[in-house]
Amino acid sequence: MPATTSVMRSEIDEQPQALRATLDALLPKSAEIAALAQQTRQVLFIARGTSDNAAVYGSYLIQAHAGRLANLASPSIATAYGARIDLSGVLAVAISQSGKTEEIVETLQWAADCGAKTVGITNGADSPMTRIADVALVTQAGTELAVPATKTFTAQLAAQAVLALGLGAGLDAAELERVPDVVEDMLGRNEEAIDAVVERLAGVHGTVVSGRGMAFSTALEAALKLKEACYLHAMGLSYADLLHGPMAVVDADTPAILIAANSGPTLAGTVALAERVRANGAPAYAIGGGSALADACDLSVPVPDLPEWLAPFSLIVPAQIITEKLARRLGYDPDSPRGLNKVTQTS
Structure with a gap:
């Protein structure tokens, strides 16, 4: 049986410190970023895994609030196909916890060779990524030992x-x-609500995790964590995509975890989705969404009020804690999931 505490939980609890240090280090770089902004029109994110989920947040944030088109790259276009694309006017933003993942480093270099300006977001201060990037945004999460990323994810959001x-x-x-x-x-709060969700999830083999807009990245990351550490068949979906067919998988044995900011343009749709899920005979569990989503769900974990653009910082924390607790509840070690390493190399 795993220990009653874990490195993963310790690293979840280290997130406030990591966020403070990261913001202190990176906010002064706004002028460097602004200089690149004058030379570019759109943003191309290069990432995999947890970093790719973080990039989804950046894509929504920049399109909704900075007025620039933002897309997620397909690294194989560079690494497998070797295609040459005119990236003049593009700001290529690579995100990697270590800054050493060969596929991501190679794709960032490819983007630079194709004419893009480059930014590297990494926790690795002296890494290949920082040497390539025009501007390196080095997060200050400290060493992360548990394989499931927690504090590096929120530092990437920052x-x-x-x-x-x-x-x-x-x-x-x-x-x-x-x-x-x-x-x-919020750390240490709402443990009873979290424990209630954990007990319900301990008896299922799969779940759907859904959010939209700024919260979509949180849904994807929550589903990934449940897969990594709890071996749950967890699907992360936009609620718009969920309504286009996959709703059929939601039933009494496959609950939905619905994630939303306490306010914002996607909240009403998430509440309507909760009502649809329950009408189908499936349980619905809320993270965030205020009283409106709580009233529409079987169980809910509240989060503090933050503006919608910042809500993912608070929404992911209960999902991380649920994952850590559920892994231990099922007898798994959340720090070292089977078949996974801290740095994954792809080509």
Whole structure:
């Protein structure tokens, strides 16, 4: 049986410190980012795994608030096909916890060779990625030992929030600077609500995790964590995609975890989805969404009020804790899931 505490839980609890240090280090780089903004029109994110989920947040944030088109790259276009694409006017943003993943480093170099300006977001200060990038945004999460990424994920969110500000997003940096205190205040709270969700999930083999807009990245990351550490068949889906067919998999044995900010343009749709899920005879569990989503679900884990653009920082924390607790509840070691390493090399 695994220990009653884990490195993963310790690293979840280290997130306020990691966020403070990251924001202190990166907010002064806004001028460097702004200089790149003058030379570019759109953003191309290069990432895999957890970093790719973080990039989904950056894509929504930049498109909604900085007025720039943002897309996720297909690294195989560079590494397998060797295609040459005119990337003049593109800001290529690579995200990698270590800064050493060969596929991501190679794709960033490819983007630079194709004419893009480059940014590297990594926790590896002296890594190949930082040597390639025009601007390196080095997060300050410290060493992360548990294989499932937690504090490096939220540090990557912070780096992308700084990136969006540098690219001209009309958002309040002071709100971003409040985030570490909000996350710190929520740690240790709502444990009973989290435990209730864990007990329900302990008896199922699969779940659907859904969110939209800014919360979509959280849904994808929550599903990935449940797969990595709990070996659950967890699907991360936009609620719009869920309604186009996959709703059929949601039933009494396959609950839905619905994730939403406490306010914002996607909340009403998430509430409607919860009502649809329950009408189909399936359980629905909420993370966030305020009282509106809580009233529409069987169980809910509340989160503090943050502006929608910052809500993913608070939404992911309960999902991380649920994952860690569920893994131990099932007799698994959340720190060292089977078949996984900290750095995954792909080609």
